[in-house]
Amino acid sequence: MRRYFGRKLLVYGLTFVVAVTVNWMIPRFMPGDPVAGMVARANVSQPAAVEAMKQYYTGLFGFDQPLWRQYLNFWGALLHGDFGISIWVFPTPVSDVIMGAVPYTLGLMIPSVLLSWVVGNRLGAYAARRKLMDNTVLPIGYVLTAMPYMWLAVLLAWGLGVVAGLFPIAGGYSFSMQPNWSAEFLLDLLHHWALPFASLFLVALGGWAIGMRNMIIYELESDYSTYLAALGAPHRLIRRYAFRNAVLPQITGLALQLGVLVAGALVTEIVFSYPGLGSLILKAIQNQDFFLLQGTFMFIVLGVLAANFIIDIVYVVVDPRTRAGMAGAQA
Amino acid sequence: MSLRVSDLKVHYRTLRGDVRALDGVSFELGDAEILGLAGESGCGKTTLGKSLIRMDGRMRHVGGTVELDGTELPIGDDRRMNDFRFHEVSLVPQYSMSALNPTRKIGKMVGELLRSRGVTPDTAKLLGRLDAVGLPHEVLDRYPIELSGGMKQRMVMVVSTLLDPSLLIADEVTSALDVSTQKAVAKALAGFRDDGFVKSMIFITHDISLTYQIADTIMVMYAGKLAEKAPARTIVEAPRHPYTRMLIDSLPEVGVRHTDRRLSGIAGSPPSLLDPPAGCRFRDRCPLAFDRCAEEPPAAEVAPGHFVACWKA
Amino acid sequence: MTALQEAAPRDPRDPRDAAAPVSGRREALHFALRNGKLLAGAGVVLVLLLLGLIGPLTIDAPPNEYVGPPMQGPSPEYWFGTTTFGQDVFAQFVYGLRTTFAAGLLGGVVASLIGMVVGFLAGFRGGLLDEILNMLTNIVLVIPTLAVLLIINAYLGIRSVAAQAIFIGLTSWPWAARAIRAQTFSLRGRDFVDLARLSGSNTWKIITREIAPNMSSYLLLTFILLFGNSILIASSLDFIGLGPTEGVSLGLMLQNASQWSAMQLGMWWWFIPPGAGITAIVGALYVANVGLDEVFNPKLRET
Numbered sequence: 032m033r034r035y036f037g038r039k040l041l042v043y044g045l046t047f048v049v050a051v052t053v054n055w056m057i058p059r060f061m062p063g064d065p066v067a068g069m070v071a072r073a074n075v076s077q078p079a080a081v082e083a084m085k086q087y088y089t090g091l092f093g094f095d096q097p098l099w100r101q102y103l104n105f106w107g108a109l110l111h112g113d114f115g116i117s118i119w120v121f122p123t124p125v126s127d128v129i130m131g132a133v134p135y136t137l138g139l140m141i142p143s144v145l146l147s148w149v150v151g152n153r154l155g156a157y158a159a160r161r162k163l164m165d166n167t168v169l170p171i172g173y174v175l176t177a178m179p180y181m182w183l184a185v186l187l188a189w190g191l192g193v194v195a196g197l198f199p200i201a202g203g204y205s206f207s208m209q210p211n212w213s214a215e216f217l218l219d220l221l222h223h224w225a226l227p228f229a230s231l232f233l234v235a236l237g238g239w240a241i242g243m244r245n246m247i248i249y250e251l252e253s254d255y256s257t258y259l260a261a262l263g264a265p266h267r268l269i270r271r272y273a274f275r276n277a278v279l280p281q282i283t284g285l286a287l288q289l290g291v292l293v294a295g296a297l298v299t300e301i302v303f304s305y306p307g308l309g310s311l312i313l314k315a316i317q318n319q320d321f322f323l324l325q326g327t328f329m330f331i332v333l334g335v336l337a338a339n340f341i342i343d344i345v346y347v348v349v350d351p352r353t354r355a356g357m358a359g360a361q362a
Numbered sequence: 363m364s365l366r367v368s369d370l371k372v373h374y375r376t377l378r379g380d381v382r383a384l385d386g387v388s389f390e391l392g393d394a395e396i397l398g399l400a401g402e403s404g405c406g407k408t409t410l411g412k413s414l415i416r417m418d419g420r421m422r423h424v425g426g427t428v429e430l431d432g433t434e435l436p437i438g439d440d441r442r443m444n445d446f447r448f449h450e451v452s453l454v455p456q457y458s459m460s461a462l463n464p465t466r467k468i469g470k471m472v473g474e475l476l477r478s479r480g481v482t483p484d485t486a487k488l489l490g491r492l493d494a495v496g497l498p499h500e501v502l503d504r505y506p507i508e509l510s511g512g513m514k515q516r517m518v519m520v521v522s523t524l525l526d527p528s529l530l531i532a533d534e535v536t537s538a539l540d541v542s543t544q545k546a547v548a549k550a551l552a553g554f555r556d557d558g559f560v561k562s563m564i565f566i567t568h569d570i571s572l573t574y575q576i577a578d579t580i581m582v583m584y585a586g587k588l589a590e591k592a593p594a595r596t597i598v599e600a601p602r603h604p605y606t607r608m609l610i611d612s613l614p615e616v617g618v619r620h621t622d623r624r625l626s627g628i629a630g631s632p633p634s635l636l637d638p639p640a641g642c643r644f645r646d647r648c649p650l651a652f653d654r655c656a657e658e659p660p661a662a663e664v665a666p667g668h669f670v671a672c673w674k675a
Numbered sequence: 676m677t678a679l680q681e682a683a684p685r686d687p688r689d690p691r692d693a694a695a696p697v698s699g700r701r702e703a704l705h706f707a708l709r710n711g712k713l714l715a716g717a718g719v720v721l722v723l724l725l726l727g728l729i730g731p732l733t734i735d736a737p738p739n740e741y742v743g744p745p746m747q748g749p750s751p752e753y754w755f756g757t758t759t760f761g762q763d764v765f766a767q768f769v770y771g772l773r774t775t776f777a778a779g780l781l782g783g784v785v786a787s788l789i790g791m792v793v794g795f796l797a798g799f800r801g802g803l804l805d806e807i808l809n810m811l812t813n814i815v816l817v818i819p820t821l822a823v824l825l826i827i828n829a830y831l832g833i834r835s836v837a838a839q840a841i842f843i844g845l846t847s848w849p850w851a852a853r854a855i856r857a858q859t860f861s862l863r864g865r866d867f868v869d870l871a872r873l874s875g876s877n878t879w880k881i882i883t884r885e886i887a888p889n890m891s892s893y894l895l896l897t898f899i900l901l902f903g904n905s906i907l908i909a910s911s912l913d914f915i916g917l918g919p920t921e922g923v924s925l926g927l928m929l930q931n932a933s934q935w936s937a938m939q940l941g942m943w944w945w946f947i948p949p950g951a952g953i954t955a956i957v958g959a960l961y962v963a964n965v966g967l968d969e970v971f972n973p974k975l976r977e978t
Contacts, residue, residue, distance in 0.1 A: 255461055259463075
């Protein structure tokens with residue numbers, strides 16, 4: 032068990048180092064004088080912001096210092112939680128800007144990812160080896176999973192928002208409201224959340240359903256299923272076992288899909304101008320706010336690593352083989 | 363008579379047409395008899411084994427009957443056949459290493475399987491059977507991955523015979539094991555018969571020398587048909603069919619494991635079963651072949667209990 | 676045995692093996708021409724590809740030119756209508772198809788190449804090299820691809836289709852490497868590989884002459900998935916505003932439509948074609964992939 036988690040943590044640790052290094056290195060590859068370039072590209076009107084930017088960049092890059100020193104400085108700042116000052120909402124610290132957006136992204140992602148995973152698995156398992164269901168679930172699943180996230184978002188926003196007028200299509204809550212804990216505000220929040228959630232949920236659903244269907248068929252053809260069938264065990268029992276075993280690779284699949292799911296959430300947020308990290312990224316790009324972009328990047332990497340680790344733990348809890356193998360009990 | 367198979371025909375549906383994997387096979391199996399079923403890969407022995415318990419999706423029952431203890435088995439009807447499985451006919455598969463659900467503790471799986479067949483688990487009986495094959499009681503609390511290959515093999519044997527079936531089909535059970543374990547497993551299976559856990563048994567293998575050690579009778583199949591069936595000693599010492607003779611001759615000596623590769627001692631390969639030629643199917647490879655072999659030889663009883671399908675026998 | 680049969684190991688109990696040995700390649704073709712999924716998927720991809728190749732030849736003005744009246748719905752003159760600025764959506768669509776195919780193809784090729792090199796070496800050489808490559812694969816696998824591409828594109832100003840596709844390829848190979856490694860690992864112990872090793876062939880030779888041909892069908896399947904994946908990533912990048920600055924792609928069309936409030940204005944003809952185009956290409960690739968899998972792997976065929 033220790034070895035398993037040790038290995039995983041090593042990978043995650045290294046990944047973090049690589050991500051930080053990429054984050055540090057890329058700006059240095061920028062053609063021309065980075066400070067001047069960035070200040071010029073960030074067409075900020077406030078002189079204070081320009082000055083702060085210049086100062087920050089010079090301090091951050093510290094071009095008079097040797098490279099290794101610059102690298103260490105970068106780490107130092109990072110470990111102090113210092114992501115710099117946002118240009119777009121000058122002079123708010125980047126970390127504050129990100130923290131304001133994170134709840135929206137998590138509130139959108141966690142339910143949609145988990146729900147699509149659960150429902151998709153059920154649907155796929157149900158469809159497997161049932162002609163009629165298979166012939167409907169499979170094609171729909173392929174269409175959904177082939178859809179770009181933003182396109183389904185646009186379609187939903189247009190169909191249910193603009194044409195049918197059932198849902199608002201922009202923002203996290205109505206412009207006329209101030210965030211508070213009143214039922215009215217929460218309902219409004221939910222109303223704005225519905226479409227982006229539905230969009231993320233639907234696109235991911237197809238992939239899980241197809242994956243589960245294929246896994247279940249594989250399990251139903253496995254030796255233990257054949258053996259149970261030869262002993263006359265009812266389909267119900269065989270399917271129950273198959274489902275249980277097919278869920279395991281789907282858990283691993285969830286970890287592998289995290290990057291795609293995050294990307295999907297980002298573009299979906301952009302479509303709905305939902306005030307999460309996706310909209311933040313768009314704003315950062317539009318305003319050439321590189322600190323904000325880099326901070327958001329670091330934050331996404333950390334989030335994905337944490338989620339991966341949680342999934343690893345869940346996997347060990349769910350798959351007896353990892354535990355049995357790790358306890359070293361070999362008869 | 364425990365089992366009576368009459369003119370059984372089972373085909374495999376393929377996109378190129380029907381493969382006549384089993385093309386009219388008849389034989390009988392007495393109470394407490396162990397029948398060794400031998401032949402090359404693709405001769406129909408595994409098809410025969412599957413037909414008696416559960417046909418896979420591509421198999422089709424074309425003709426003939428199977429009678430077990432006086433009752434006809436509905437082998438072509440998956441649903442009705444279910445009543446007989448496990449209770450009357452059971453199977454020790456060739457994939458014993460992976461036959462147990464990897465994510466269930468063995469004891470729990472056995473309990474669930476029994477209850478699903480409407481049987482109340484009898485713990486004392488189960489523990490007794492574990493003792494009989496020398497498995498510690500703790501295995502019930504283990505996952506399959508925690509058992510060695512030999513232990514899994516024995517566990518599957520215990521599970522398959524828990525309801526004291528009338529007929530047990532052991533399909534290439536030893537092919538995944540090493541030589542020393544093979545013999546132990548074969549002996550354990552014979553012990554199951556002696557102890558009355560099963561009434562009779564069909565032991566399918568490509569390894570005649572191993573069969574010889576436990577089988578009462580040996581049946582040799584060739585290209586979907588019976589070639590020769592006789593008491594084990596007769597098959598090994600006085601075979602009458604040229605194919606059996608070449609098969610026995612190709613063994614370096616009795617007791618040495620023979621591998622599944624096509625017998626080097628017999629030139630040529632079996633005919634396509636997609637559209638098999640008329641007459642004796644061994645004709646093209648047979649050194650004794652003559653004009654009459656263009657006509658199909660019936661399985662004649664040349665001595666009591668000794669059937670041979672050859673004009674020269 | 677021919678290459679294809681080796682790649683998808685057959686069940687030795689399969690009676691068809693004993694029945695009539697037919698050449699594997701011919702058999703694959705036989706099933707390929709009868710596989711509805713493969714034919715339908717490949718058909719859709721081909722039609723769209725042809726549209727992307729030939730379509731632009733029939734259009735005089737550049738796709739971003741303001742050629743017609745603004746905000747027109749589909750008409751005989753402008754099949755897919757016009758944008759807020761009077762650009763011809765159909766012209767943008769056919770040009771966009773071209774770009775999207777190019778991005779998917781190039782990204783898929785780059786990712787396949789890296790995945791193959793890493794997978795073959797790790798699976799075949801094993802040992803320390805395997806450990807290191809495995810670690811590298813896992814790291815790139817865990818890092819969210821789009822986030823890295825955001826940083827790269829934002830700073831370096833990657834604004835050509837080729838550069839965009841190459842960077843997509845550089846970040847999306849890990850799962851392919853993993854899968855190829857596993858396959859190579861299982862082939863490594865086969866007789867014909869041992870034979871090649873005994874007869875003194877070097878690693879490169881064994882990989883290119885023995886291992887790669889024996890999993891060619893598998894590599895093709897992997898490439899198709901990477902192809903579709905690249906298209907989706909490229910369109911996401913385009914949509915965020917980090918796409919190529921020159922020309923037009925299906926993702927950029929979506930971005931423009933969204934940026935200029937096409938849905939609020941009810942200009943469905945602006946945002947439906949590009950999204951439908953991407954969905955059709957990627958979906959058809961997936962379906963063709965399933966069909967091909969059935970062709971190569973007899974176990975998956977419907978019985």
